[in-house]
Amino acid sequence: MPRYDFRCRSCGATFELRRQMAQANDPAVCPQGHEDTVKLLSAVAVTGAASGGGAPQQAPSGGGCCGGGCCG
Numbered sequence: 117m118p119r120y121d122f123r124c125r126s127c128g129a130t131f132e133l134r135r136q137m138a139q140a141n142d143p144a145v146c147p148q149g150h151e152d153t154v155k156l157l158s159a160v161a162v163t164g165a166a167s168g169g170g171a172p173q174q175a176p177s178g179g180g181c182c183g184g185g186c187c188g
């Protein structure tokens with residue numbers, strides 16, 4: 117079961133909860149009873165934006181030798 121980190125904005129405490137992914141965005145209640153909490157992003161949400169390989173090279177089609185009249 118995934119683990120989610122939350123931080124309470126009322127008392128500043130951080131805590132973690134284990135819950136189903138379907139409930140990941142459900143409001144969490146601080147151990148102190150506060151409901152003003154925010155979900156922290158953990159290492160789960162890492163994207164590979166910095167390691168892009170660039171667009172694949174694609175040869176132009178239909179521009180063969182006969183297109184320029186060199187073989188006629």
Ligand SMILES: [Zn+2]
Binds near residue numbers: 124126127128
């Ligand atoms: Zn709290």
